[in-house]
Amino acid sequence: MARVLLVDDDADIRETTAIRLQIGGHHVITAATPQEALDVAAGQPHFDVAVLDLHLPRVDGDELLDLFRGHQATADVPVVFYSANAPHATSVHGLSLADTKLTRGRPLNSLLATINCLSH
Template identity: 85%
Template sequence: MARVLLIDDDAEIRETTAIRLQIGGHHVISAATPQEALSVAADHPRFDVAVLDLHLPRADGDELLDLLRHNSATADLPVVFYSANAPHATSVHGLSLADPHLTKGRSLNSLLATISCLSH
């Protein structure tokens, strides 16, 4: 079981993804905005992986990744970009742990497998 920080501004997609990850055995804490994600990361025990939407209000996924990397609690946190608005996550900011082929339009099984790999 992984502790997952899920960041997505779409409430329906965030809830559906969180439920599916929980069914898969993971503990999920969700955030709707980059600011909320940073606050959650500071207030909770260490996460095993973060799942970031690429298109967020007031900061996109790349900007949030930069903020996470500059925060001591999340500097080494594995990140998976997961977005409905792009057929492929084209901007992974040099992050070798991000899977550029995950999209919300695909089965969540790929996301579950990626989280399992990153959290071990």
């Protein structure tokens, strides 16, 4: 079981994704904004994985990753980008952080498999 920080501004996607990850056996804490995510991370035990939406208001994926890397509580947490609107895999700072399978086919199952791999 992984401790997952899920950040998504869309309440429906956030809830659906959280439920699927919980069914998969993970403990999920959600946040709707980058600031909320940083506040939650500061007040919680260490997260095993962070799942970040690529398209948050006023912050794009690489800016959010920079915020996470600059914050003590999330600096070393593995990050998976996940978005309902991403047409293809995303690469940030030259490091592939997403897989095309996460945005095609059965994305929630693929996300769950990725989290399982990262948290072991």
